[in-house]
Amino acid sequence: MTMPWPIEPMTAASGDLPAAGERWGLELKWDGLRVLASVSADGVRASGGGTADLAARYPELSGLADLLPHHDVILDGMVVAFADGRPSFARLRRRLEAAVPDARLVREVPVRYVVFDLLFLDGRPLFEQPYAGRRALLDELDLAATGPVEVPPYLDAADTAQVAELLEFTREQRVEGLLAKRLDSPYLPGARSDHWRKITSLHARRVVVCGWKPGRGRREGGVGALLLGEYDGKGRLCVSGCVETGFTDAVLDGLHGRLAPLARAGSPFDEQVPPEDGRGARWVEPRLVGEVAYSVREADGRLRYPAWRGLRDGEDPLEVVREE
Numbered sequence: 001m002t003m004p005w006p007i008e009p010m011t012a013a014s015g016d017l018p019a020a021g022e023r024w025g026l027e028l029k030w031d032g033l034r035v036l037a038s039v040s041a042d043g044v045r046a047s048g049g050g051t052a053d054l055a056a057r058y059p060e061l062s063g064l065a066d067l068l069p070h071h072d073v074i075l076d077g078m079v080v081a082f083a084d085g086r087p088s089f090a091r092l093r094r095r096l097e098a099a100v101p102d103a104r105l106v107r108e109v110p111v112r113y114v115v116f117d118l119l120f121l122d123g124r125p126l127f128e129q130p131y132a133g134r135r136a137l138l139d140e141l142d143l144a145a146t147g148p149v150e151v152p153p154y155l156d157a158a159d160t161a162q163v164a165e166l167l168e169f170t171r172e173q174r175v176e177g178l179l180a181k182r183l184d185s186p187y188l189p190g191a192r193s194d195h196w197r198k199i200t201s202l203h204a205r206r207v208v209v210c211g212w213k214p215g216r217g218r219r220e221g222g223v224g225a226l227l228l229g230e231y232d233g234k235g236r237l238c239v240s241g242c243v244e245t246g247f248t249d250a251v252l253d254g255l256h257g258r259l260a261p262l263a264r265a266g267s268p269f270d271e272q273v274p275p276e277d278g279r280g281a282r283w284v285e286p287r288l289v290g291e292v293a294y295s296v297r298e299a300d301g302r303l304r305y306p307a308w309r310g311l312r313d314g315e316d317p318l319e320v321v322r323e324e
Contacts, residue, residue, distance in 0.1 A: 008190035015197030032080035076117035090298035236270035246308035
């Protein structure tokens with residue numbers, strides 16, 4: 001059969017960890033760019049993130065042709081940049097912004113292609129094959145041996161002791177979370193299915209409210225997002241990000257009333273505020289402490305995907321110190 005291309009990726013629905021004994025495979029949730037890659041005698045093609053041809057942007061993918069010289073395949077995976085051994089989306093952002101990276105950028109910010117599925121193999125589409133069968137065929141290709149490509153193993157969720165260890169690892173290493181995939185699940189291009197579940201590993205963190213941004217739509221005229229900060233070890237107030245989710249209308253109304261008397265003319269931060277945060281910001285004295293849940297902390301100190309949990313009245317903002 002002619003190799004189908006392009007293909008829209010299958011995506012996971014948010015959900016809970018499968019019950020003990022159920023037949024699911026567990027993978028780490030990699031913080032990067034989802035990329036599908038086709039490899040054939042014609043070369044390597046790649047698509048993802050709404051871009052039809054990523055091969056030039058990530059020349060590391062060209063190594064797939066050398067790893068698979070006698071195969072026609074379509075792979076599904078993530079392009080990931082690492083910092084201190086952990087995935088770093090903040091670091092990957094430098095590569096995302098470069099349409100065609102120069103040799104220096106490729107050296108400074110190398111990426112790896114983390115492969116977790118096989119959709120086509122030597123004339124055979126594998127969409128109807130179960131996940132466990134596709135993974136077995138992927139392992140037989142022996143991609144993980146060399147080059148900027150790896151195929152991490154999945155863990156059978158029936159092994160409850162190893163599942164507990166894996167969850168603890170995601171918390172300790174600040175990995176975004178897990179993906180659970182039914183071992184008998186087919187691949188459904190372009191579909192979001194409960195056959196795959198994303199289980200986010202969230203952490204709680206105290207933050208200082210340093211400003212707010214006006215809302216849009218039904219939030220127009222009120223608070224739409226909060227600008228967050230933490231003190232570093234030298235007592236400087238540093239940017240921790242912007243939280244836009246986790247609010248009810250009643251909470252936003254209450255926040256507007258608490259923030260209005262604290263208004264100030266300029267930023268309270270002791271560092272430059274990123275343009276996307278500072279644009280349209282209404283600054284306040286840093287006197288209110290709140291709590292957010294978040295997935296990971298990026299290399300620049302920002303909290304990724306924060307969700308508001310509420311104010312923590314009576315707490316001293318100066319005690320909200322960023323961990324090293």
